[in-house]
Amino acid sequence: MLALKDYTDQSAIICGNLKGALIPGFRTHKIIEIDGKKILITSIIDKKLERKAIHGLKVEDPLSSLNQLLKIPHDLAIAVLHFSDKRARHFLRTASGIDIAILGTQRGVLRKNEVINNCMIIKNNNHGKTIGYLDWDFATAKATDNKLLSINKETYSADKKIVELVDQHEAWLRQHYIKIENSKSEKTDPAVATETPYVGNTKCVSCHSEITTSWKKTRHASAYATLQKKCKDFCPDCLPCHSTGSEEHGKKGFSSPSKTPHLFNVQCEECHGPARDHIKNPEGPYKNTINAGICINCHTTNTD
Numbered sequence: 001m002l003a004l005k006d007y008t009d010q011s012a013i014i015c016g017n018l019k020g021a022l023i024p025g026f027r028t029h030k031i032i033e034i035d036g037k038k039i040l041i042t043s044i045i046d047k048k049l050e051r052k053a054i055h056g057l058k059v060e061d062p063l064s065s066l067n068q069l070l071k072i073p074h075d076l077a078i079a080v081l082h083f084s085d086k087r088a089r090h091f092l093r094t095a096s097g098i099d100i101a102i103l104g105t106q107r108g109v110l111r112k113n114e115v116i117n118n119c120m121i122i123k124n125n126n127h128g129k130t131i132g133y134l135d136w137d138f139a140t141a142k143a144t145d146n147k148l149l150s151i152n153k154e155t156y157s158a159d160k161k162i163v164e165l166v167d168q169h170e171a172w173l174r175q176h177y178i179k180i181e182n183s184k185s186e187k188t189d190p191a192v193a194t195e196t197p198y199v200g201n202t203k204c205v206s207c208h209s210e211i212t213t214s215w216k217k218t219r220h221a222s223a224y225a226t227l228q229k230k231c232k233d234f235c236p237d238c239l240p241c242h243s244t245g246s247e248e249h250g251k252k253g254f255s256s257p258s259k260t261p262h263l264f265n266v267q268c269e270e271c272h273g274p275a276r277d278h279i280k281n282p283e284g285p286y287k288n289t290i291n292a293g294i295c296i297n298c299h300t301t302n303t304d
Contacts, residue, residue, distance in 0.1 A: 016042040016079075017065035020057040029069050037138055040074035042066070043104065044091075046083040063095055070097040075138060080104040080124070084250035092116040099141065100134070122146065170235070177234035184258040197274035198245040198253035200262035204275065207282070208268075220266035233257070241298035244270045249297065 012027045029042040044066055050059035070077060080102045081088045088103050098119045114121045120143055122132060129152070135145040205212040215221055223242040227233040234257070240246035244263040245253015253274065254263040269275050271290050278286040288294070 014041065014043050016044050016069050017060040017062050018045060018057055019060050029072065031072070031074065037075040038073060039076045039078065040069065040072060041078050042069050043080035043082065046087055048087070049082065062091060066095055066098070076100070076136060078102070084248070086250035089116060092119050092121070095119075100136075100143075173236075174231060174234050177236065181234065181256060181258050184256060196245070196253055196255075196260060196263075197276040198251075198260075198263055198269050199275050199279060200244070200269075201267045202262070203279060204268050212268075215268065223266045224264040242266065245274060
């Protein structure tokens with residue numbers, strides 16, 4: 001994102017709770033005036049992301065930062081939330097004053113017309129697959145039309161300059177995360193397991209050998225290998241759907257290749273839930289309710 005500021009020209013990179021070293025191109029918010037109506041636009045970052053902050057930047061408290069911004073006179077407040085799906089919804093239940101929240105890091109299918117605390121929720125999309133369209137009625141303070149317009153390669157050909165930029169970014173991204181992982185590996189004691197309720201398939205096989213054998217024949221069992229073949233094994237956008245219990249999906253399992261290597265691939269616990277307590281008490285209740293909602297977080301037309 002810091003590199004992106006070099007390409008913004010007349011645009012601005014907006015974040016309401018990122019503080020620290022002054023960086024050209026950053027603003028806490030933007031006011032757009034249309035027909036006398038003032039639209040306040042901002043974005044808020046989850047405090048948990050502070051561990052990823054670089055260049056002396058600090059993530060301020062999301063709620064207090066948002067409340068300060070909402071004191072600015074406006075007729076419509078739009079906020080992009082860089083939170084996990086679960087934490088975004090928790091944040092919206094404690095925050096008030098946002099009219100439209102865009103979940104900026106989530107993939108999958110959005111429940112239509114979802115509202116929390118008088119705030120309408122819409123989802124961002126991955127890889128430019130759709131363009132969101134929304135009409136807002138200021139008189140009723142409600143959306144009158146809300147839909148996603150599909151963008152696909154059959155309808156729109158790829159722009160060569162954009163393809164080149166994406167390729168350059170992916171090459172840089174891979175090297176960047178390899179450096180991070182190498183640093184983590186040097187600091188991680190292999191004898192000390194990372195604390196997680198996800199135990200991995202090697203713990204399941206002793207009681208569920210037939211099911212585990214069947215699983216090994218599926219694409220899920222080699223999900224990580226498919227990333228390696230495409231040199232995407234360090235891509236943060238791909239790893240969550242090729243691992244088990246990813247933190248990026250709001251779970252407490254896979255965090256990185258160096259810290260949780262036992263959670264590569266889409267294992268039993270990705271669908272059934274963490275098994276640590278189940279192992280302690282096999283007779284107790286266990287298993288998530290498995291439905292299409294679990295699958296479509298990762299299995300979409302564009303990713304399969």
